[in-house]
Amino acid sequence: xxxxxxxxxxxxxxxxxxxxxxxxxxxxxxxxxxxxxxxxxxxxxxxxxxxxxxxxxxxxxxxxxxxxxxxxxxxxxxxxxxxxxxxxxxxxxxxxxxxxxxxxxxxxxxxxxxxxxxxxxxxxxxxxxxxxxxxxxxxxxxxxxxxxxxxxxxxxxxxxxxxxxxxxxxxxxxxxxxxxxxxxxxxx
Amino acid sequence: xxxxxxxxxxxxxxxxxxxxxxxxxxxxxxxxxxxxxxxxxxxxxxxxxxxxxxxxxxxxxxxxxxxxxxxxxxxxxxxxxxxxxxxxxxxxxxxxxxxxxxxxxxxxxxxxxxxxxxxxxxxxxxxxxxxxxxxxxxxxxxxxxxxxxxxxxxxxxxxxxxxxxxxxxxxxxxxxxxxxxxxxxxxxxxxxxxxxxxxxxxxxxxxxxxxxxxxxxxxxxxxxxxxxxxxxxxxxxxxxxxxxxxxxxxxxxxxxxxxxxxxxxxxxxxxxxxxxxxxxxxxxxxxxxxxxxxxxxxxxxxxxxxxxxxxxxxxxxxxxxxxxxxxxxxxxxxxxxxxxxxxxxxxxxxxxxxxxxxxx
Numbered sequence: 001x002x003x004x005x006x007x008x009x010x011x012x013x014x015x016x017x018x019x020x021x022x023x024x025x026x027x028x029x030x031x032x033x034x035x036x037x038x039x040x041x042x043x044x045x046x047x048x049x050x051x052x053x054x055x056x057x058x059x060x061x062x063x064x065x066x067x068x069x070x071x072x073x074x075x076x077x078x079x080x081x082x083x084x085x086x087x088x089x090x091x092x093x094x095x096x097x098x099x100x101x102x103x104x105x106x107x108x109x110x111x112x113x114x115x116x117x118x119x120x121x122x123x124x125x126x127x128x129x130x131x132x133x134x135x136x137x138x139x140x141x142x143x144x145x146x147x148x149x150x151x152x153x154x155x156x157x158x159x160x161x162x163x164x165x166x167x168x169x170x171x172x173x174x175x176x177x178x179x180x181x182x183x184x185x186x187x188x
Numbered sequence: 189x190x191x192x193x194x195x196x197x198x199x200x201x202x203x204x205x206x207x208x209x210x211x212x213x214x215x216x217x218x219x220x221x222x223x224x225x226x227x228x229x230x231x232x233x234x235x236x237x238x239x240x241x242x243x244x245x246x247x248x249x250x251x252x253x254x255x256x257x258x259x260x261x262x263x264x265x266x267x268x269x270x271x272x273x274x275x276x277x278x279x280x281x282x283x284x285x286x287x288x289x290x291x292x293x294x295x296x297x298x299x300x301x302x303x304x305x306x307x308x309x310x311x312x313x314x315x316x317x318x319x320x321x322x323x324x325x326x327x328x329x330x331x332x333x334x335x336x337x338x339x340x341x342x343x344x345x346x347x348x349x350x351x352x353x354x355x356x357x358x359x360x361x362x363x364x365x366x367x368x369x370x371x372x373x374x375x376x377x378x379x380x381x382x383x384x385x386x387x388x389x390x391x392x393x394x395x396x397x398x399x400x401x402x403x404x405x406x407x408x409x410x411x412x413x414x415x416x417x418x419x420x421x422x423x424x425x426x427x428x429x430x431x432x433x434x435x436x437x438x439x440x441x442x443x444x445x446x447x448x449x450x451x452x453x454x455x456x457x458x459x460x461x462x463x464x465x466x467x468x469x470x471x472x473x474x475x476x477x478x479x480x481x482x483x484x485x486x487x488x489x490x491x492x493x494x495x496x497x498x499x500x501x502x503x504x505x506x507x508x509x510x511x512x513x514x515x516x517x518x519x520x521x522x523x524x525x526x527x528x529x530x531x532x533x534x535x536x537x538x539x540x541x542x543x544x545x546x547x548x
Contacts, residue, residue: 011253015252016241019244019248020242023242024239033248037251045488123238130236142236145236170194170198174197176232176233176236177225177228177229
């Protein structure tokens with residue numbers, strides 16, 4: 001039993017956040033549910049060892065991200081060719097001459113020009129763009145944009161150098177800019 | 189020279205050194221291209237931020253608290269590379285072979301709670317131990333290989349994996365818990381005779397995969413002793429033993445859901461303890477000369493956890509009880525069932541204050 005938060009409080013206060021993080025990481029509700037539950041169970045088990053040296057939220061995110069990374073590693077080791085590798089480095093400077101055309105794919109259907117986009121469709125579009133990022137970049141973007149974590153906090157959560165966070169984030173944002181250009185230009 | 193465009197992302201986050209912040213700030217009003225690029229980056233950023241928050245799915249919390257509900261019957265969850273497996277045909281390791289047989293043996297009192305009698309396979313075996321082919325016809329005859337060094341189940345690296353596949357009939361016939369060699373068969377007969385009282389139907393379950401596995405260790409007195417105690421009948425039917433021989437009860441099911449360590453020195457508390465654990469009658473203990481040391485590991489959401497009281501040593505005016513908690517090594521598969529490991533051990537009575545020390 002932890003002094004910092006009870007099991008009940010952890011479940012009540014953080015299930016939603018862990019689930020939402022999972023949903024953005026994996027892109028679909030079924031896998032997100034699995035990932036979130038597995039992560040919360042791990043957190044509950046480890047609660048006795050939690051010393052409060054970080055925020056509960058950060059600690060939970062770290063567990064969620066590690067659980068997710070382990071799954072990716074496992075899937076990779078099963079030689080699933082469709083799975084993006086966590087360790088694969090993304091293309092060099094993003095741009096038309098990037099050597100990973102996959103990451104520069106623009107969704108096939110462009111939103112009809114001049115028409116207002118339903119917010120739901122926007123969400124689908126944006127989510128698709130996010131899922132097309134390589135896993136580590138996706139995690140960095142989510143932690144920065146949706147969780148408002150600093151570079152330092154992101155580096156801690158993912159166990160990578162801060163410099164890597166900075167450069168990966170810049171590259172990922174450029175990829176997203178390109179993918180979301182039709183949406184962006186429409187709204188401008 | 190760094191292009192301004194490369195600095196726009198950290199600039200957006202104010203994560204540039206002051207000098208570079210000023211540089212970008214000064215440049216943007218003067219450069220339409222960079223300025224537009226920056227606006228587009230900000231817009232993309234806002235779009236990501238605008239992803240809606242999803243509500244927790246229904247049943248999420250309930251399934252969290254009862255993971256077995258979700259996973260029993262599914263052989264595919266959690267990366268079971270052998271799903272849907274009927275049986276692992278074991279080639280090289282006799283130890284593993286009979287252990288697989290044993291674990292697949294059904295019996296009402298041996299069922300893994302709370303699921304049905306389904307196949308449980310061992311995973312985490314070394315390459316030579318598992319042929320990797322799936323065969324529903326036979327178990328490979330266990331080879332007489334050199335026994336592995338005695339080690340606890342937890343240390344062995346072998347794990348149970350519940351497949352959710354119903355038990356084939358021919359395996360049901362194999363339920364005897366007998367080891368590969370005649371030595372372990374004799375041992376098992378010895379144990380069976382000694383613990384002839386029928387196990388009760390009530391929980392906590394008597395099934396102990398650990399005990400089953402440990403029985404396989406040949407020629408190791410420690411293993412034999414462990415096997416004896418692990419296969420000791422459930423608490424309410426304990427046979428009498430000499431007073432100076434420690435008696436212990438150790439299982440992975442049936443302990444308290446919360447971790448606890450304490451000592452019992454009187455019959456009332458002793459009976460309370462057994463009652464709480466789901467038994468009618470506590471074993472008869474002479475508390476004038478004996479006391480019981482109790483360690484509960486608390487409820488875990490999978491197998492692979494065990495706890496062990498190591499020893500009790502007097503130090504000054506205190507009695508230090510050392511115990512260990514074993515956790516499953518990361519990445520190994522474990523039975524997906526709630527477990528409540530515990531260890532109860534009798535010691536000569538001491539009235540010193542007891543302090544518990546967890547060791548690695």
